[in-house]
Amino acid sequence: xxxxxxxxxxxxxxxxxxxxxxxxxxxxxxxxxxxxxxxxxxxxxxxxxxxxxxxxxxxxxxxxxxxxxxxxxxxxxxxxxxxxxxxxxxxxxxxxxxxxxxxxxxxxxxxxxxxxxxxxxxxxxxxxxxxxxxxxxxxxxxxxxxxxxxxxxxxxxxxxxxxxxxxxxxxxxxxxxxxxxxxxxxxxxxxxxxxxxxxxxxxxxxxxxxxxxxxxxxxxxxxxxxxxxxxxxxxxxxxxxxxxxxxxxxxxxxxxxxxxxxxxxxxxxxxxxxxxxxxxxxxxxxxxxxxxxxxxxxxxxxxxxxxxxxxxxxxxxxxxxxxxxxxxxxxxxxxxxxxxxxxxxxxxxxxxxxxxxxxxxxxxxxxxxxxxxxxxxxxxxxxxxxxxxxxxxxxxxxxxxxxxxxxxxxxxxxxxxxxxxxxx
Numbered sequence: 001x002x003x004x005x006x007x008x009x010x011x012x013x014x015x016x017x018x019x020x021x022x023x024x025x026x027x028x029x030x031x032x033x034x035x036x037x038x039x040x041x042x043x044x045x046x047x048x049x050x051x052x053x054x055x056x057x058x059x060x061x062x063x064x065x066x067x068x069x070x071x072x073x074x075x076x077x078x079x080x081x082x083x084x085x086x087x088x089x090x091x092x093x094x095x096x097x098x099x100x101x102x103x104x105x106x107x108x109x110x111x112x113x114x115x116x117x118x119x120x121x122x123x124x125x126x127x128x129x130x131x132x133x134x135x136x137x138x139x140x141x142x143x144x145x146x147x148x149x150x151x152x153x154x155x156x157x158x159x160x161x162x163x164x165x166x167x168x169x170x171x172x173x174x175x176x177x178x179x180x181x182x183x184x185x186x187x188x189x190x191x192x193x194x195x196x197x198x199x200x201x202x203x204x205x206x207x208x209x210x211x212x213x214x215x216x217x218x219x220x221x222x223x224x225x226x227x228x229x230x231x232x233x234x235x236x237x238x239x240x241x242x243x244x245x246x247x248x249x250x251x252x253x254x255x256x257x258x259x260x261x262x263x264x265x266x267x268x269x270x271x272x273x274x275x276x277x278x279x280x281x282x283x284x285x286x287x288x289x290x291x292x293x294x295x296x297x298x299x300x301x302x303x304x305x306x307x308x309x310x311x312x313x314x315x316x317x318x319x320x321x322x323x324x325x326x327x328x329x330x331x332x333x334x335x336x337x338x339x340x341x342x343x344x345x346x347x348x349x350x351x352x353x354x355x356x357x358x359x360x361x362x363x364x365x366x367x368x369x370x371x372x373x374x375x376x377x378x379x380x381x382x383x384x385x386x387x388x389x390x391x392x393x394x395x396x397x398x399x400x401x402x403x404x405x406x407x408x409x410x411x412x413x414x415x416x417x418x419x420x421x422x423x424x
Contacts, residue, residue: 006284006414008316021409026418027266031243039081046250058090060160063097065182073167076118100129101186106324132190151189165234168259170419172299175212178235179256180225197355199345209419235259270423274306276403281314281415288315290322295360297415304420305367310399317375327353337364
């Protein structure tokens with residue numbers, strides 16, 4: 001069997017010579033024939049809200065929040081339409097700010113911003129990037145219901161009109177992306193991200209794929225987002241070709257809920273029993289830019305792997321581990337998956353990227369993980385406590401030999417765009 005995997009910018013074909021193989025993909029939904037017209041229609045007839053133009057006064061200062069380069073949001077296709085509507089309200093272009101919601105991620109280069117937004121937007125409008133460590137650029141909002149201090153981007157909070165954009169996909173500990181994630185973590189101070197993604201929060205049984213209400217991580221995100229009084233939300237859903245399949249605009253709560261319901265119907269797939277081997281990806285570029293982001297694809301496989309089974313992930317990692325953040329450093333400090341969990345579970349421990357190494361280590365205590373990546377060296381993969389997969393077909397033969405000729409194999413060609421789950 002030959003299968004096309006979402007890998008890097010161009011995909012990758014792999015051959016599986018085995019009888020007991022199941023391939024799981026999200027239901028393919030065709031893209032909208034005229035994206036711009038459809039977006040404009042939803043901005044004018046939104047969910048639970050007045051039309052966007054009706055919410056803006058001519059002298060307002062407008063901030064439009066967009067996702068960063070680690071997300072597949074088609075910013076260059078949705079933001080121009082949003083801006084056109086804002087201008088319809090009589091706004092001076094100088095009063096429009098495009099704010100890159102980086103969370104704790106690295107800032108984008110000038111070229112990356114141009115690739116994300118398009119040359120016209122970068123040259124014509126004020127484009128700034130959130131800095132979670134900039135004391136002067138944050139405003140304290142008080143404490144959440146869970147007792148966590150929160151600071152949010154000053155430029156965003158001081159705007160008259162706050163427009164949140166993004167796309168909705170399954171998320172491994174926030175339930176779904178989009179919606180309130182555009183504020184926390186995207187525009188939050190580092191300490192707010194650390195507390196929201198803390199060991200205790202990540203360990204909660206409801207902090208997982210497809211769960212929003214009842215998930216303390218998502219519920220705190222929503223609480224903080226609503227505290228900032230966002231004016232309008234525009235979220236989209238995408239298919240494997242990165243075409244827009246659905247548009248959810250208007251009230252933050254109502255429109256995001258409808259978008260999540262839409263994704264649940266296409267991305268959640270039940271299986272009867274767990275598998276010996278699960279082959280997965282991180283959905284290709286831009287989601288598989290580094291190993292840190294690729295834990296999402298591994299987590300998707302974890303949902304349906306047998307205890308002691310084997311996961312193989314295909315991830316391009318053109319941005320390496322990466323070099324920025326503390327992901328690689330924390331893995332080295334922990335020395336082993338058990339050591340990592342012991343370290344991050346210490347009372348008061350808080351560090352950039354701790355949530356990712358925690359989830360990774362928890363998976364590694366349950367199943368072995370093999371990594372195929374042309375962007376990483378064998379030593380880098382070993383340093384991350386994974387097993388290098390230098391020749392995928394040979395690795396698969398070895399694993400089939402280990403689990404026996406009737407070994408069950410599942411393939412998730414689009415990785416975390418699918419939420420596989422056990423029926424029982």
